[in-house]
Amino acid sequence: MNSVESIRQKIITSLGQALASLQQDGTINVDDLPLAELEVPREKQHGDFATNIAMTMAKKARMNPRQLAQKIVDRFDRTGTWVQDIQIAGPGFINFALDHRWLYPVLVHVQAEDHAYGTSDAGQGKRVQVEFVSANPTGLLHMGNARGAALGDTLANLLRAAGFDVQKEFYINDAGNQIENFAKSLEARYLELLGHDVIFPEEGYHGHDIIETMQGLIARDGDRYVQMETAERRAALVAYGLQEKIGAIRQTLANFGVEYDVWFSEKTLHESGAIQETLETLRTNGYVDENEGAQWFKATAFGEEKDEVLVRSNGIPTYFAADIAYHKNKFDRGFDWVINIWGADHHGHVARMKNAVQAVGYPPEDLDVILMQLVRLFKGGEIVRMSKRTGQYITLEELMEEVGKDAARFFFVMRGADSHLDFDLDLAKSQSAENPVYYVQYAHARICSILRTAQDAGAAVPRVASAPASMPSSCGLTGCGSCDVSGTSLTSLLKAAPAAPDNIDLTVLTHPSELALLRKIADLPDEVARAAMQMEPHRMARYAQDLAALFHAFYTHCRVLNDDPALQQARLLVVDDTRIVLRNVLHWLGLTAPERM
RNA sequence: GCGCCCGUAGCUCAGUGGAUAGAGCACUGGUCUCCGGAACCAGGUGCGCAAGUUCGAUUCUUGCCGGGCGCACCA
Incomplete structure (x- = not known):
């Protein structure tokens, strides 16, 4: 506790x-x-x-x-x-x-926990799955996907820090109508590139990226698919296209700092018979009607206005049927809590999905769907118009090129999911005071600079009681690189420096700006747990800004490196604690914590 | 028409069943002999409208107004 x-x-x-x-x-x-x-x-x-x-x-x-x-x-x-x-x-x-002296033990506690400071056991090891982005593998990632990526990844990090057993998952929509469309679009571009006259499919994907995809295939295999039967040709093209697109999506997300634990293919649900089994379950439980040659989910049994088609009259299951099978699969895997992040344009699907979860025998309240409102891009004070249909949209790759990963992630996670996000490209790009990302990162760099100066002067962060053996020593994130490199970081350099006496007098810390900063630091575990359990990652972005502001105020009011050894020792501890907290928070937000800027 | 989300300062957004509703930006004026001025300090306007529940409502309920998004044998 x-x-x-x-x-x-x-x-x-x-x-x-x-x-x-x-x-x-x-x-x-x-x-x-x-x-x-x-x-x-x-x-x-x-x-x-x-x-x-x-x-x-x-x-x-x-x-x-x-x-x-x-x-x-x-x-x-x-x-x-x-x-x-x-x-x-x-x-x-x-x-x-x-009595403000209650804050002093916290100072030592932060040092002892280090990377683990801020984590807690609030989640009691409950198994949570966060599914996010799950973009169609037929194109590139756009702003909506990017927002989902930042929100989902940060939320998953925070849940993990709060003591949940978390899995990040990407659902690949590699089946169904849009794949048919994808195949036709690829085919049209392929033939077109090889000089054939084709009419581009009405509902096809117009993005320029699939032309490039087909150029890649031609470079590899030439025109050998031209002679094939249509079905065979499309199958070959779509296999290549999917592989290429999914690889690109995975790479882009990795560049954005997002690594998934599981990539789940919709196609496998069709091939394994999971969809049929799910339909059987629904039928057994009495939630299936047959009408006009199609099979319907009795949504009206849950008070909905109308039923929903599960299997079309042509025998092909709908996306909804696959999605029910997918969610049943999630719960079958033993998750206590399933979180989906969807674009707000899918909100009509939420009640249906929860009803379906209940219909297959799981508690609907164990499923939470976070709906995120749309993103509007601004540049030069003007809205950047986007159209998916014509392929005219800014991709996540382009966004990262323009403003960088850190700024992009911070901006996406800065606002609540249900508020419309106005993304100001000029602001995100500006290396100035108006940019909150730099404000927070600057605080960290400034701290590192103080510590460097202290080290050069032969001073060091006082050594405090070392962590008990049972204390966790990592941040709780799987695949976290920064905890592993701590052996070469500034911290360990400082810790390795000539040690100050263990008994330092913390009661010299009495300035209001010092106490306010310490109070904020002491709040971190609560803030993390709250952001995680309320599914409100934007709270962490705000916390980071608040903490940075308190630090800057402290810095102006309290001289750290001074000629009072006791005071300097105590303040070095405050500064290093702030560094630890900022670094941990930036880490969960998926941002770098620069030692210099 | 039905449903979901939103409406808080000039702008972008936080926030809570409570005691004087916050932050950033923008605007004005200040702060540096010294640890990074990408900093700090000071300055003022606001909960769309109206009822209801409550000791107390910006928060919960209902209606209205305004904006966004859904309402396919698409996903």
Whole structure:
């Protein structure tokens, strides 16, 4: 349990005891005692924690809220709570102010946990799957995919940090109508490139990229497919096309910092008979109707307006049928929680999917669908118009070329998923103060610069109690490179430097900007857990900005390298803790933490 | 027509059943003998509208207005 949570629990327990005591001697006459809730007041002057318990209980206790509050406070045992001062305020709030010395142990704790600081066991090892992007393998990744990639990857990182057992998955739509279309489009381009007269399919994919794909094939195999039967030719072209496209998507996502645990092919659901089995399950459970030669999912049984086709009258299952089989497969694999990230244009699908999950025998509330609103690109103050149909759109590759991976990821994850995102290309590209990405990264680089200077002067970050053997030593992310290279990083250089005495005096840290920074650092485990469990990765982006701002303020007000050895030691510790937190957060956000800029 | 999302400062967006609703940008004025000025400090306007639930609503409910998106034997 982290420091904040431990103090919070102690206060809640003490409140509960105070209430129980009042109940016992009949001062308040109620049957059941609610558990007090502690909140962090908006206003700093209202203390570190506050509870509204006196207000919520006032009516049942038939007592004036402020009077009740006073009685609670009188019985409140502050042993072990760090509570220094209690005030009754406003309509009946009880405000608790902590002795700021509670923050000092946190400073040491951060050092001990290092890469693991901020992680927790909030998720209790529950198995979670996050499926995101899942773009059609018929083209390049666009802005919507990019937003999904940043949100999904960050969310998965945060869930992992919060103690969930997380799997990242990409669902490959390599079956169905759009693949037919893809095949026809490839064929048209192929023949066209070889000088044949063809009419490009009406519903085909117009993107220039598939011309390049076919140029690649011609370079490899020449015109040998021209003579083939149409079906055979299309099969050959589409096999090549899919392989090429999926490879490109995978590479682009890797460049964007996204690595999946599983790439799941829709086609395998058709080939393995999983779809048929799922249809059987649905039929057994009584959710299938036959009508006009097609098979329907009885969505109306769940209060929907109309049923949905599962198998067309031509015998081919719909995307919906495959998707049900896919979700059944996910739950069959034993996930406790399944999260999908979809574009908002698929919102009509959400209720159906949840109903279908229930129909195959799983609890629909174990499925969460995060809908993300569309992205609008701005350049020079103008909207950049995009059209998928004509292939006129900016790709993720182009975006990364233009603004870089870090800026792109940060901008996508900076806003809540359900808010429309205006992506200002000029701003993301600008290396200036207006750009929040640079603001945050600058704080990290500035810290590293201070530590370098300290090292050159022969000073070092004080050595603190080393981590117990049971302490996790990595960030909790699989495939994380930065934890492995810590042996050569600045940190270890500093740690290897002549050690300062273990016993440093932290009580010299009293400046308001120091304490505010420490308080923010102490909040990290809670913030991570909250962002993860509420599925709100944008909270982490905000946390990073807030922390950077607090650091910059601290930097201006508190001279780190100074001629008071005790103060310098203590402040070096603050600075290095801030570095650790910034680095960890940037890491979960998928951004680099530059030591120089 | 039905359904989903959104409406908060000039702009882009946070936020919470509570006590004086925040941040960045933009605008104005300040801060540096010194650790990175990509920094800091100060300055002011706002919860689309109207009812309801509540001790208390920007938050929850309903209606309306405005914007976006869905409503195929497409995915």
